[in-house]
Amino acid sequence: MTKIELTSDILKSWGHVPGKAFGAALRDGLKAAENGADLNQIQALLEPYKPAPVIPIREAGALKFYSNIDAESYDEKQNVEAVHATMTAVMQTPTVEAGAIMPDACPAGPVGTIPVGGVIAARNAIHPGMHSADICCSVMMTDLGDAEPSKVLDAANRITHFGPGGRPNGKRFTMSLKLLDQFRENRFLNNPKVLRAAQEHMGTQGDGNHFLFVGRSRATGSTVMVTHHGSRGPGAHLYKLGMITAEKYRKKLSPKTLKQNAWIPADSEDGQAYWEALQLIRKWTKANHNAIHTATREEADVKVMYGFWNEHNFVFERDGLYYHGKGATPAWDDFASDSSGLTLIPLNMAEPVLVVRGKDAEHALGFSPHGAGRNFSRSEHKRRMGNMTPEQMLQAETKGLDIRFFEGKIDPSELPSSYKNADALVAQIKKYDLAEIVDYIDPYGCIMAGDIRPPWLDRKEKRRR
Known part of the structure; x- marks a missing residue:
């Protein structure tokens, strides 16, 4: 032989x-x-x-995306060019089948990172980087009838909590034991850091563009409270664990896919567990909103007429595809079991919060904008202030409004001039037929975190010392 x-x-x-x-x-x-x-x-x-077949990325420009955004000024044109460049790179990801950008779109990282105001439909794939670390960033409104706005804002100021970390001992809100048990049963959430943050961060709002807003409805005259925040520490930890898992699959399945666009196959055991974790984080975030609204209502001793909420950093399954909205709001009626048919679009602290009914437009993949967006970075906005102080800018841009910063120091990068023009955004919502505006909540005042020193800077200095 x-x-x-x-x-x-x-x-x-x-x-x-x-x-x-x-x-x-x-x-x-x-x-x-x-x-x-x-x-x-x-x-x-x-x-x-033999290794699993490597999935190639697409050629740049081979798969087009819908663009629902206009640009007139130099800043707007620069912004749109950057958004188009990053979305073109995102569309090379092999799982992606469709994409769209909203009128509030702006870059959110290196080229190839889904922009704020971006929507991606993927086949059998959950991309943690496309819902970002601020999982389930969302808005909730409560109609408080004829309550005095000043009374509500004062009560909220005593109740809410902004800034890094959670509430101190003795001032913590209680997390549902049933939800805590559900966290423990999930392989991604049964993690000491996640479980600790889930309890410590309940009743907190974080920093940046998160806010607590009080205004009046043009349609009814009612006082309305709106909160904006995400899943805080629990969501941030889940995001990190999701990215680690997705990276393992990326190396094996599609090493040429950009790291920020790594995915977890939805039909895998990891994918099913991660999807379940997302739904539990959604429950936690809604409970967090509810905790702040309920405590404020009790503190102010006012009645609730009605309320609703919606998320704009999340993943939604529809017709066999996974729709990733990064700073984009689902605009079809049954996107979730608790959807009301109405969603909220905040603009800036000096402008109304829009109450809208989505149009489920095909050219927007069924989404609408989530807010006003930016044409340039926070640091660029501060540079353009020149010799104007934050106090002067606040007075000029929010005259007559009760604007409060929880940490005491004004954050100029959150003032109206740092955002896109609100009237232009509303005009583009109408032009592209993305949503029907059914009410405007005109501002009385709001609370924001303020200019907080990033905790990582303190940690960096401590290590250096």
């Missing part, structure tokens, strides 16, 4: 790749040859040792 010569080159020609499995395949192949197997039999035997 002729001895079968099995070499590394033969294995490579069969599609095997050098690595741990390669050595095992060569060893077992040689053993099979010694036992009389021919090359065809050995090739079939070693098929399980």
Whole structure:
């Protein structure tokens, strides 16, 4: 009998790749040859040792996306160019089947990162980077009838909590034990950091553009309270764990896909557990909004007429596709079991919060804008202030309004001039037929975190010392 010569080159020609499995395949192949197997039999035997086929990325521009945004000024044109460039790169991701950008779109990271105001529909894939660390960032409104806006804002100021970290001992809100048990049953959420943050961060709003807004409805004259925040620490930790898991799949399935666009296959055990974790984080975030609204109502001793909420940083399953909205609001009636048919679009602290009914427009993949967006960065806005102080800018831009900063120091990057023109955004919502505006909540005042020193700077200095 002729001895079968099995070499590394033969294995490579069969599609095997050098690595741990390669050595095992060569060893077992040689053993099979010694036992009389021919090359065809050995090739079939070693098929399980081959790596999964690598999925290539698309050519840039091969898959187009819908653009629902206009640009008139120089800043707007620069912004739109940057948004188009990053979305073009996002569309190269092999799982993506469709994409769209909203009128409030702006870049959110390196080229290839889904922009704020971006929507992506993916096949059998959940992309943690496309819902971002601020999972389930959302808005909730409560109609408080004829309550005095000043009374509500004062009560909210005593109740709410902004800034990094959670509430101090003795001032914490209670998390549902049932929800806590559900966290423990999920492989992503049964994590000491997640569980601790879920309890400590209940009743908190974070920093940045998150706010507590009080105004009056033009339609009814009622006082309305609106909160804006995401899933805080629990969501941030889930995002990190999701990105670690997605990166393992990216290296194996599509190493040329950008790291920020790595995905977890939705039909895998990891994908099913991550999807369940997202739904539990959604429950936590809604409970967080409810806790602040309920405590404020009780503190102010006012009645609730009605309320609703919606998320704008999340993943939604529809018709077999996973729709990732990064700063984009679902605009179809049954996007969630608790959807009311109405959603909210905040503009800036000196402008109304829009109450809208979505149009489920095909050219927007069924989404509408989530807010006003920016044409330039926070640091660029501060540079353009010149010699104007934050106090002067606040007075000029919010005259007559009761604007409060929880940490005491004004954050100029959250003042109206740092955002896109509100009237232009409303005009584009109408032009592109993205939503029907059914009410305007005109501002009385709001609370924001303020200019807080980033905690990582303190940690960095501590390490240096």
